[in-house]
Amino acid sequence: MPHAQYSLTWTGYPDAGDIREKQGSLWGTYAGELLGSAGRELPKVGRVIVRSGSLDGPAFETWGPKGWEALETRCEGVAGSGAELLVLPHAGDVLSDVQRCLKFLDRWAEASEPIGLIVDPAAMMTDSMLNRAADHLGRMAASLLSRRGVRAVVVPVGGDAERIPAGAWEPMLTAARAHRVPVIAVAQAAIPASQTSSQAPTERDESP
Numbered sequence: 001m002p003h004a005q006y007s008l009t010w011t012g013y014p015d016a017g018d019i020r021e022k023q024g025s026l027w028g029t030y031a032g033e034l035l036g037s038a039g040r041e042l043p044k045v046g047r048v049i050v051r052s053g054s055l056d057g058p059a060f061e062t063w064g065p066k067g068w069e070a071l072e073t074r075c076e077g078v079a080g081s082g083a084e085l086l087v088l089p090h091a092g093d094v095l096s097d098v099q100r101c102l103k104f105l106d107r108w109a110e111a112s113e114p115i116g117l118i119v120d121p122a123a124m125m126t127d128s129m130l131n132r133a134a135d136h137l138g139r140m141a142a143s144l145l146s147r148r149g150v151r152a153v154v155v156p157v158g159g160d161a162e163r164i165p166a167g168a169w170e171p172m173l174t175a176a177r178a179h180r181v182p183v184i185a186v187a188q189a190a191i192p193a194s195q196t197s198s199q200a201p202t203e204r205d206e207s208p
Contacts, residue, residue: 005173006185008152013186014123019049034074034087035067035094044082049118051088052095059092067094072107079113086116086151090123097124098143109149118184119144120154121172122164134168141175152182 008027010019019028031042033053042048052071054062061067071094078085087104089095095104101117108115121140129136144150153176155169176183 005177005183006155006157007182008184010154010184010186013154014051019184028086033093034078034085035070042078042081042083042085047084047086049086049088051090052093054093062092062094063096068100068103070094071104075108075115079111079115084114084116086118088118088120088123088154090120091126098140101144102147105144105147105149109147116149116151117144117147118152118154119150119181122154122156125164130164133164134171137164137168138171141172145172145175145179145181150179150181152184154184154186157185157187 006022008019008021010030011017012030017030018026019030021027026046028047028049029043030049032050034050035053035055042050055067055070075085075087087095089097089101091097095101095117101119105117119140121137124140125133125136145153153172155172156164173183175181
């Protein structure tokens with residue numbers, strides 16, 4: 001994959017760390033899970049990156065109306081705080097797939113509050129999706145990267161990056177170039193194996 005395309009780097013991914021530009025300046029700060037962080041305040045300045053998070057209890061509650069209402073309430077509470085809030089999807093979270101990401105963008109991309117989405121394709125991929133990784137990544141790219149409110153896309157470049165074949169990323173990188181979406185390079189894959197099989201749905205159709 002063309003490393004020259006990576007304009008941002010996230011060395012502590014997926015659990016911690018800052019996202020920095022090539023020259024080292026701070027682009028954004030990771031602040032944990034949005035739902036999981038309900039008991040503490042998020043930073044009120046700068047660009048704050050969070051996972052949407054999940055509810056305590058059965059997974060179906062996270063992926064159902066209850067989970068969506070919790071995410072909506074949390075975003076409304078953060079809106080107007082002075083920070084730019086960028087949310088990451090994850091197969092085990094409220095924002096788990098393309099359809100939920102599109103719904104999120106429909107809700108917030110046109111709003112006056114600075115709330116957006118960072119597309120994390122590897123984090124949205126369950127183990128059962130890997131044998132068709134190129135197809136799924138192509139659908140994600142076509143559905144999401146042209147949308148207003150998408151601020152960046154995450155691409156693994158080392159560590160467990162072999163979980164998804166390098167060639168499967170080309171549609172995502174091509175779409176990122178076409179729509180001028182910044183690419184965040186990360187040093188490991190998105191989802192530990194223990195999460196892909198036990199927490200996430202087994203298969204999805206990523207078409208809108």
